[in-house]
Amino acid sequence: MSALLQVRDVGISFGGVRALDQVSFDVEEASLFAVIGPNGAGKTTLFNCLTAAYRPDRGTIDFKGGSLLGVRRRDLAGMGIARTFQNLGLFDKLDAAENVLLGRHSAMQCGFLGAALQFPAVRREEANNRGKVAEIVDLLGLDPYLGTPSAMLLYGIRKLIELGRALAMEPDLLLLDEPVAGLNREETARMAEIIRIIRRRFKTTILLVEHDMGFLMSLADRVLVLEYGCPIALGRPEDVQKDPKVIAAYLGTEVPA
Ligand SMILES: Nc1ncnc2c1ncn2[C@@H]1O[C@H](COP(=O)(O)OP(=O)(O)OP(=O)(O)O)[C@@H](O)[C@H]1O
Numbered sequence: 001m002s003a004l005l006q007v008r009d010v011g012i013s014f015g016g017v018r019a020l021d022q023v024s025f026d027v028e029e030a031s032l033f034a035v036i037g038p039n040g041a042g043k044t045t046l047f048n049c050l051t052a053a054y055r056p057d058r059g060t061i062d063f064k065g066g067s068l069l070g071v072r073r074r075d076l077a078g079m080g081i082a083r084t085f086q087n088l089g090l091f092d093k094l095d096a097a098e099n100v101l102l103g104r105h106s107a108m109q110c111g112f113l114g115a116a117l118q119f120p121a122v123r124r125e126e127a128n129n130r131g132k133v134a135e136i137v138d139l140l141g142l143d144p145y146l147g148t149p150s151a152m153l154l155y156g157i158r159k160l161i162e163l164g165r166a167l168a169m170e171p172d173l174l175l176l177d178e179p180v181a182g183l184n185r186e187e188t189a190r191m192a193e194i195i196r197i198i199r200r201r202f203k204t205t206i207l208l209v210e211h212d213m214g215f216l217m218s219l220a221d222r223v224l225v226l227e228y229g230c231p232i233a234l235g236r237p238e239d240v241q242k243d244p245k246v247i248a249a250y251l252g253t254e255v256p257a
Pocket residue numbers: 014017018019037038039040041042043044045046211
């Protein structure tokens with residue numbers, strides 16, 4: 001059986017800078033795949049290629065057997081791909097549940113007219129949406145913050161709401177852009193636990209891009225390490241962590257266990 005996501009020989013340059021070069025990997029269904037690397041390694045560029053923000057100069061990206069190249073960003077959710085943003089994209093005046101509900105829109109079957117006319121199918125869909133939002137709010141521990149505009153919440157809580165909004169789309173592939181950037185130790189541990197719960201409950205395939213190697217050691221099934229846009233290691237976290245090239249890429253800084 002072919003992988004859910006297949007990336008082959010992807011390359012992209014900006015002026016003279018080769019941001020990605022011959023990047024290839026597979027993401028198997030229900031697995032967690034992590035892409036890591038030091039600053040400037042090309043992680044964000046790869047994320048942008050996967051989310052139709054950039055079009056690679058070379059190579060192919062296939063999802064569920066079809067090409068992702070040329071797909072419009074707004075069509076990704078409908079195809080089963082949801083993402084989070086490094087700079088949070090929440091609606092500040094809305095609370096946690098309202099922001100999560102926005103993620104349901106791409107999953108809704110009934111159109112605007114149906115909603116206006118209150119067809120029974122629409123009422124059923126609304127009830128279904130409310131149930132799904134409640135489940136996600138509960139799973140992420142967001143109940144205490146209901147009713148508070150998200151702008152007034154701590155950064156760590158806002159990151160959880162953003163994760164909730166992506167989850168509400170019930171994606172086949174969840175793309176997480178540096179999920180623990182800016183979080184303290186306690187919040188990072190909580191995020192790791194929540195990602196474990198999401199995998200157990202929804203069997204979601206996850207690809208995450210992350211700078212913090214320690215965070216993903218116990219989470220990822222496979223890890224790709226980039227340096228200056230090139231893959232330097234690909235494999236199980238415990239093997240990749242010991243790879244001399246990877247240790248050198250992190251500039252002699254100790255690779256956290
Ligand atoms: N739009 C762009 N225009 C010009 N150069 C770019 C652009 N996007 C990325 N680059 C260059 O591509 C290289 C890879 O950058 P990228 O942001 O993907 O790295 P990164 O691994 O995400 O780094 P960080 O951990 O600092 O976020 C860098 O040299 C960067 O300057």
